[in-house]
Amino acid sequence: MTVKSFHPPVRTLMGPGPSDVSPRVLGAMARPTLGHLDPMFVGMMDEVKAMLQYAFQTKNELTMAVSAPGSAGMETCFVNLVEPGDKVIVCQNGVFGGRMKENVERCGATAIMVMDDWGKPVDPNKVEAALKANPDAKVVAFVHAETSTGAQSDAQTLVKLAHDYGCLTIVDAVTSLAGTPLKVDEWEIDAIYSGTQKCLSCVPGISPVSFGERAIERIKNRKTPVQSWFMDMNLVMAYWGGAGKRAYHHTAAVNTLYALHESLVMLQEEGLENSWARHARNHQALKAGIEAMGLRFVVDEAYRLPQLNSVTIPEGVDEAAVRTALLNDYSLEIGAGLGALAGKIWRIGLMGFASNEKNVLNCLGALDAVLSGMNAQINSGVAVRAAKQAFAK
Amino acid sequence: MTVKSFHPPVRTLMGPGPSDVSPRVLGAMARPTLGHLDPMFVGMMDEVKAMLQYAFQTKNELTMAVSAPGSAGMETCFVNLVEPGDKVIVCQNGVFGGRMKENVERCGATAIMVMDDWGKPVDPNKVEAALKANPDAKVVAFVHAETSTGAQSDAQTLVKLAHDYGCLTIVDAVTSLAGTPLKVDEWEIDAIYSGTQKCLSCVPGISPVSFGERAIERIKNRKTPVQSWFMDMNLVMAYWGGAGKRAYHHTAAVNTLYALHESLVMLQEEGLENSWARHARNHQALKAGIEAMGLRFVVDEAYRLPQLNSVTIPEGVDEAAVRTALLNDYSLEIGAGLGALAGKIWRIGLMGFASNEKNVLNCLGALDAVLSGMNAQINSGVAVRAAKQAFAK
Numbered sequence: 001m002t003v004k005s006f007h008p009p010v011r012t013l014m015g016p017g018p019s020d021v022s023p024r025v026l027g028a029m030a031r032p033t034l035g036h037l038d039p040m041f042v043g044m045m046d047e048v049k050a051m052l053q054y055a056f057q058t059k060n061e062l063t064m065a066v067s068a069p070g071s072a073g074m075e076t077c078f079v080n081l082v083e084p085g086d087k088v089i090v091c092q093n094g095v096f097g098g099r100m101k102e103n104v105e106r107c108g109a110t111a112i113m114v115m116d117d118w119g120k121p122v123d124p125n126k127v128e129a130a131l132k133a134n135p136d137a138k139v140v141a142f143v144h145a146e147t148s149t150g151a152q153s154d155a156q157t158l159v160k161l162a163h164d165y166g167c168l169t170i171v172d173a174v175t176s177l178a179g180t181p182l183k184v185d186e187w188e189i190d191a192i193y194s195g196t197q198k199c200l201s202c203v204p205g206i207s208p209v210s211f212g213e214r215a216i217e218r219i220k221n222r223k224t225p226v227q228s229w230f231m232d233m234n235l236v237m238a239y240w241g242g243a244g245k246r247a248y249h250h251t252a253a254v255n256t257l258y259a260l261h262e263s264l265v266m267l268q269e270e271g272l273e274n275s276w277a278r279h280a281r282n283h284q285a286l287k288a289g290i291e292a293m294g295l296r297f298v299v300d301e302a303y304r305l306p307q308l309n310s311v312t313i314p315e316g317v318d319e320a321a322v323r324t325a326l327l328n329d330y331s332l333e334i335g336a337g338l339g340a341l342a343g344k345i346w347r348i349g350l351m352g353f354a355s356n357e358k359n360v361l362n363c364l365g366a367l368d369a370v371l372s373g374m375n376a377q378i379n380s381g382v383a384v385r386a387a388k389q390a391f392a393k
Numbered sequence: 394m395t396v397k398s399f400h401p402p403v404r405t406l407m408g409p410g411p412s413d414v415s416p417r418v419l420g421a422m423a424r425p426t427l428g429h430l431d432p433m434f435v436g437m438m439d440e441v442k443a444m445l446q447y448a449f450q451t452k453n454e455l456t457m458a459v460s461a462p463g464s465a466g467m468e469t470c471f472v473n474l475v476e477p478g479d480k481v482i483v484c485q486n487g488v489f490g491g492r493m494k495e496n497v498e499r500c501g502a503t504a505i506m507v508m509d510d511w512g513k514p515v516d517p518n519k520v521e522a523a524l525k526a527n528p529d530a531k532v533v534a535f536v537h538a539e540t541s542t543g544a545q546s547d548a549q550t551l552v553k554l555a556h557d558y559g560c561l562t563i564v565d566a567v568t569s570l571a572g573t574p575l576k577v578d579e580w581e582i583d584a585i586y587s588g589t590q591k592c593l594s595c596v597p598g599i600s601p602v603s604f605g606e607r608a609i610e611r612i613k614n615r616k617t618p619v620q621s622w623f624m625d626m627n628l629v630m631a632y633w634g635g636a637g638k639r640a641y642h643h644t645a646a647v648n649t650l651y652a653l654h655e656s657l658v659m660l661q662e663e664g665l666e667n668s669w670a671r672h673a674r675n676h677q678a679l680k681a682g683i684e685a686m687g688l689r690f691v692v693d694e695a696y697r698l699p700q701l702n703s704v705t706i707p708e709g710v711d712e713a714a715v716r717t718a719l720l721n722d723y724s725l726e727i728g729a730g731l732g733a734l735a736g737k738i739w740r741i742g743l744m745g746f747a748s749n750e751k752n753v754l755n756c757l758g759a760l761d762a763v764l765s766g767m768n769a770q771i772n773s774g775v776a777v778r779a780a781k782q783a784f785a786k
């Protein structure tokens with residue numbers, strides 16, 4: 001065995017994440033590693049915390065990055081807030097609600113499922129019915145932006161409902177953070193997790209989380225220990241926590257935190273509202289092109305995520321062959337459908353750094369060319385111009 | 394709030410890890426991000442697996458990197474192999490044996506503790522006594538190389554003992570991998586985890602693990618689900634597993650895996666035995682200097698780790714002030730004592746890329762200068778020459 005250094009091709013990442021990472025962020029990753037207790041590193045962690053508070057729109061003291069991907073961010077919220085025997089209302093309208101159910105059950109708790117169709121938002125009426133039927137429920141969990149479908153749910157309404165019935169809330173914001181409006185304090189979200197590799201356009205591997213006061217109180221008053229040592233916020237708090245000495249818990253992902261720091265500096269430079277507006281604008285142009293081509297969106301405009309576009313596949317087209325052609329001939333990645341939507345849709349991401357005019361036009365041009373080459377039933381040769389006109393508006 | 398890009402100082406990392414990262418590895422991290430299901434990325438994962446098999450000296454099919462730090466690698470081993478009600482014999486001779494106990498208890502199992510003094514290896518006689526007294530024990534867990542003390546235990550003997558009494562073994566090799574001989578197959582270790590930021594000299598944030606056939610059989614025949622969704626090897630196997638389609642589980646830490654790949658390419662170029670020999674040689678030179686200075690090692694030579702040197706502090710010296718002076722005036726990080734040894738020792742790492750002649754001489758020179766400046770009771774001005782002479786041998 002003789003393995004050589006790995007030199008990846010340069011892709012355009014327009015799938016469901018990871019999204020394209022800015023050269024500024026990649027450059028930050030390559031800076032010299034510091035010890036995880038080095039005062040310079042600890043100072044940088046404080047800045048990451050402050051900038052995450054800005055991104056989440058929260059003053060929550062316990063705002064930090066878990067040293068593992070978004071699915072561990074999810075698990076961190078559940079293992080800390082759920083105890084054996086608890087009842088948790090889990091809203092499922094895609095893949096990630098199902099993963100929440102797995103988490104609840106592995107905590108020894110019961111998941112009361114509120115099911116909605118894939119591609120639809122969570123229905124607050126069904127949630128209220130579940131709350132009424134389960135007065136002993138402790139937590140309501142839902143996905144703000146379903147990465148598997150591209151549907152957005154009304155987080156503010158769902159959180160208010162949960163609170164009306166005495167429940168805490170766990171919110172999945174993996175795909176929404178920095179892409180669409182998300183206001184943790186104003187909406188009174190209790191616990192939230194996200195990913196770095198979506199609209200923050202940072203590399204994958206760590207997971208921003210934030211816990212409000214009610215959540216911290218719940219964690220501090222648990223009757224049983226948190227089942228995960230690695231994710232136990234009582235311990236993690238001592239490392240990321242406010243003022244005072246940092247206690248060693250685990251070795252932080254030092255260079256990945258440099259990357260997150262840089263991506264948050266970029267978000268701060270652009271401004272959160274401007275980032276939301278940019279994601280909306282690029283979606284409008286992509287939409288103009290996609291619809292001009294004759295393809296349709298899976299999700300209704302009223303609750304469609306601009307950063308994750310689920311698009312139907314033209315009749316008779318081999319969807320995997322299209323993705324392979326885009327990857328091999330255009331070095332362009334778009335996503336397949338997951339779960340109930342596998343084989344039925346493409347997922348085109350316009351996230352973070354990848355959400356720009358050039359990518360919109362490049363993707364439409366490539367998709368048009370590949371589909372035309374397969375004699376698919378589309379309106380050929382009009383998508384790029386339609387998008388360009390939308391940009392000019 | 395206006396936060397600027399973070400530009401860390403260049404340190405020399407000679408603490409208990411992270412160790413200095415090669416510019417080659419840092420450069421690899423900054424390469425363009427690929428999607429975690431991109432065929433090019435999957436091919437790179439296969440290479441990482443093959444090179445980890447080499448580093449661990451194993452043919453174990455289930456050899457991979459957990460997308461989180463070493464403490465999550467530890468938890469991955471425990472949550473998969475331990476079920477509620479199990480008895481686990483845990484050997485503790487430092488901090489990390491204590492963390493193993495935490496893991497066992499959070500799995501709902503009972504930890505039978507075998508205690509040895511900090512700085513001593515695990516005593517096989519005590520382990521055998523525990524095995525005899527607990528014929529229903531299912532697992533024996535111990536730390537091969539205790540990062541908190543610098544003591545090495547006889548892994549081969551301990552594994553054989555465990556097997557004689559029908560137990561599986563979980564071995565912590567966070568600090569030993571690539572630094573001292575470690576032979577997973579020859580020693581018949583069942584489950585092992587390590588870190589990237591020690592003798593592999595990669596950035597922190599992921600954790601190499603390997604599971605043998607007996608361990609996999611145990612995992613597949615569990616009566617209860619693994620309590621962690623993120624760490625459930627039944628699910629992770631489908632992503633890292635052998636031939637066939639890769640199933641999406643979580644988003645891998647793409648760029649950190651580039652870094653691990655490059656550090657493993659470097660290990661392969663040097664050769665594993667040469668890496669062990671280099672760690673031993675640099676330790677001998679550091680030892681010559683430390684002893685010439687009049688300082689002592691905490692751990693007996695017979696079971697001392699060359700890559701983690703625990704050194705006593707001269708009478709009357711403020712050990713934290715010394716570390717601060719080394720950091721501020723020499724940009725050199727050495728480690729403090731942990732737990733029972735806090736305030737009593739320094740831990741000088743000579744790990745991976747940081748284990749080189751220049752670092753040995755630089756560290757001795759700086760330590761000599763700082764201690765002399767504090768009028769500490771040492772033999773001044775002789776350490777560097779003694780080390781240089783040791784290198785010349």
